[in-house]
Amino acid sequence: MEIVILPTPADVGRAAAGKVAVVISANPTAAIGLATGSSPRGIYSDLARRVNAGEVSFELARGFALDEYVGIALEHPESYASIIDRDVVKPLGFDPSRVRVPDGRATDLDAAAKGYEAAIHAAGGIDIQILGIGTNGHIGFNEPTSSFASRTRIKTLAPRTREDNARFFDSLDDVPTHCLTQGLGTILDARALLLVAQGEQKADAIAAAVEGPLTSFVPGSALQFHAHATVIVDEAAASKLRLTDYYRYTYDNKPEWQRDQ
Ligand code: F6R
Secondary structure, eight states: OEEEEESSHHHHHHHHHHHHHHHHHHOTTOEEEEOOSSTTHHHHHHHHHHHHTTSOOOTTOEEEESEEESSOOTTSTTSHHHHIIIIIIHHHTOOGGGEEOOOTTOSSHHHHHHHHHHHHHHTTOOSEEEEOOOTTSOBTTBOTTOOTTOOSEEEEOOHHHHHHHGGGSSSGGGSOSEEEEOOHHHHHHSSOEEEEEOSGGGHHHHHHHHHSOOOTTSGGGGGGGOTTEEEEEETTTTTTOSOHHHHHHHHHTOOGGGTTO
16 A cells, blocks of 8 residues: 655645546546545546646546435435536536446435446446545445445445534435445455545544554455555644654655656
8 A cells, every 4th residue: 555645635636636647648438436525626626627737638537436325316416416517527527428426316226236336347447446534434435344345235324424424414414314335345346546535533544544454343444455555645634644754755765667656
């Protein structure tokens, strides 16, 4: 796992966007796994800047959202379908027909989950999966004790996740109770994982995911299984890591040939 510690949230967004830009430049039809929430916003805004500068294009790319709330109206501003459209599809110039979000309004949620897995498979798999991490260590909405082998499925949101996400809604009662989420097994199948975190409130989750034992109690620790996982954090989110000197030394001395990997 590569761990990169940068001074500010803006630096995190820029560096992570650079990783996505390398993937899309090498393969214009790449499939990008798209996280929502506040963590990846800096990535999307920096990618939009690169698109506007003519450096990269997402016209042929495919996109797969990580998750969606169950039962939320499609047009609700906090549905992940709305957020993906607003923060990703429009500013990055994706073809909307090439971007999918799990269907949290399906009458048969199990079939919707299986269909989502099939769509990822038909696209040839995800080339790079963008991830945030919850304060309880979840990735996607794989809450603590999710199986490392899990696939896209319905999950019950943990009370802490609903409390954390209440800031996006009028009240805690308005936060949905369930979601459809890519499973940990689905996420681990992506060719590369790119997790970003900013702020002191993520420091415990980052330390547990990166340096703690492999445990389904900290779903983010699943990244330790992946051969090509990058974690990019600001100083505050890195504040509870123990090997920070080593991570900084490694990054500062990265050979030129390895810079784009
Ligand atoms: C979002 C997702 C979640 C968030 C996590 C952090 O699609 O899957 O795992 O990445 O809850 O949320 P923020 O970034 O809002 O702190």
